[in-house]
Amino acid sequence: MSSDDILLTVEDLSVVYEPDGADPTFAVENVSFELRRGEFVGLVGESGSGKSTLGFALTRLSKPPARISHGTILFDGTDIASIDAEHLREQRQGGFAMVLQSGMNALNPVRTIRNHFFDVFTAHGHVSRERREERARELIGKVELPAATLDRFPGELSGGMRQRVSIALALSLEPQLMVFDEPTTALDVLVQHAVMNTIRDLQASEGFTAVLISHDLGIVLEATERVLVMHEGVIVEDGPSSEILNAPTADYTRMLLSHYADPRAEVVSLPGFEDRAIRRQAGASRSAVASPEHAPTVVTRSISTAQESIVVEHVSKTYPPPRRGEQPVRAVRDVSFTLEPGQSLALVGQSGSGKSTIAKMITGVEKPSEGSIRFGGLDVAKLRRGQLRDLHRNVQMVFQDPYAALNPLHTVEYTLTRPVVNFTGLKGRDARQRVLELLETVGLAPVEQFAAKLPHELSGGQRQRVVIARALACDPQVIIADEPVSMLDVSLRAGVLALLEDLREKWGVSLLYITHDLLSARLITGNIMVLHDGAVVERGETAEVLQRPTDDYTVALLEAVPNPQRTRR
């Protein structure tokens, strides 16, 4: 290829983080690569791999404490790693643009969408005053939004619409290079799919060079023609997508790939789940074999096998209208199901489908508008304070965000001691013994060390294990897990999922698993209910439903699962 084809040359680039009062760390180390004009390249890695830091460096948006410490970024012949601020600003028009991960917050809440466009036009003067309205309409049309969107404020748009607006704004710079930093991570599954399609279409029609940064190898392999895999600040693999998919050379890439599977397959297996898949296929015997990596040693546990069912009968939940003159919101419509003791049930659907509302009603946080929810002899909707305590002793939640679910000021031991003391009546040495047992159950060994740690010293997966241990502290019969792995890196997900399954199989805890991720539902649940707009559209055995879906919505959800193996384009 001739040198004219090269748009960007990165040579020996290092980015260092220099926080006040802490040792500097290199987030990106001696990275070199080239981008050809019109290429669509994926940049993949898990959290902390340095992929976003690299993306910010490419567009010269690195802010303190991050600093480009070494290397050059030749963009169209100019080293943008070293040019001054005003020159850099001018370069952005017709140069390089960035779409941020949280497109929801990338727009100024007090300015209309039209003004956002006009700000860009004014800053660079590349669109004349007379033409700017026309140009704004044209751009907003390119991302498949109606022209009326221009009159809106960001707060009046949905997450997907806001991300489309950011893409249109980035496009208004007429850039040669566009960097998309996790453009769909904060969005709903189905919306994600649609926004990714828009990005792919735009890249094809506008012909800009694109870098797609993502933690999701599935999404990247589906969209791009070349992939860079990053691990601990270094590019460990660089090659065409098909080669990375079929013949990955780096161990790390292989590991990432191994965590993808098609939820529709006959046998679904992930690392740590191999024997389970076979067992489930063979008719699901109850003799549990824990995977070796976190096999709990023999622990004397007092946990009571679940005896009570959760019975949900004709439950509906209607919220008052969000604004005057609008229709009331029917979050849940006439849902009935029974969660038998020791059973596992998945509630799947995109956000707004009512799955979390159901969880809130079961835990007594919200009251159903119609219908009844019973746990054993308790009518959940009519509980008073003392009875709610009984309910919470038996029904515990595991939340989505392990980073927000733990008080950063308390040690793991303190966090776990509270529920132990409050619910089981154990004190002093016995309580501590129980805390250590809990840590062992969730596979956080050596337990003494983990007990003394603060949340920030733990990885996301370890934090989620602590959250699960906290839920177990009062010997619950039922665990309700609301998207427990969606915030975790793929390599950590399997471990947490396996733990949830172990708990059910070994201790007989019932599991209500709420997710949009069909693969994980397939792995750890026996039964499934698909929710759409608050109503159940399909239900049955998980394997059966996912392999032979009958409802269009279930099919759409399955189609939206990123899958590297699927034929591309």
Next chain:
Amino acid sequence: MTYALRKVGLLILTLWAAITLNFFLPRLMPGSPTDAAIAKLSQNGPVTAATRKAIEIQLGVPDGNLLSQYGQYLKQVLTLDFGVSYTFYPQPVADLVGQALPYTLILVGFVTIVAFVLGTLLGVLAAWKRGTWLDALPTLGGSFASAFPYFWTALLLLFFLGYVFKIFPTSGAYGVTNVPGFSGAFIGSALNHAVLPAVTILITSLGGWILGMRNTMISTLGDDYVTFAEANGLKPHTVAIRYAARNAILPNLTSFGLALGGVVGGSVLVETVFGYPGIGYLLLKAVTNQDYPLMQALFLMITVSVLLANFIVDILYGVLDPRTRK
């Protein structure tokens, strides 16, 4: 528009509630002004029922049941008839308040607005130039100055600028030889008298506004829409003013509303130290002399001004933040 109408409705409702409370609360207190006067008189000998009646008439103690008194009171409030002051007998309360109010509004109100505007601008600058001397100077200086107790700063200024160097007068709102009115001499003298109290208020309140604005602005500077605006190559001053500062000022408006509402009631200390004949000075006199009609009128004024200030800020919020307009 519906937003503004709703706020007006709410204002009327809260005003009514405040006026009503102002009527009933004093009546819930044990004792009455008449009892207090009779208690004093009875030290000198027995008091006859006729004397009691005479005192009641003199004080204007109303007849009839509570409800008709309440109706009477509402009518008086609407016609700004607050009765006669005990301390400055027989001057009507309305006249006293009317004389004092302009001084307080002009001095404290104006200075509060200046402090807010100046402090906010300095805060924006400090945050934008974070880590430079433009940040360090206002931030450190502001917090240093506002760390002094208010009266101490006042006394220092009085001592040096008023007593030692005799640049500014030490008390009052205008010179003894001036007659209030729209004459050049009077206005000049009034301004000269206002300098020391104004500077004192400015010095002690400026730091708070600087720090408040700087800190919220630093957090908005880290927001994604600022990063995105930079990624789109907007000019630095656009990013600083229209994106960062424009959003950062919103939470500070609430404190501004509180400060504005406190203008009428919170000026006691200033006006006492400087012998300034405003509302605060009047309130102090009313309280020390148990001047019930005056007190009641002043308390009502303070409540109403807090409500009005909050109303103004609510409306401003509606204009500045589309998210509140729902």
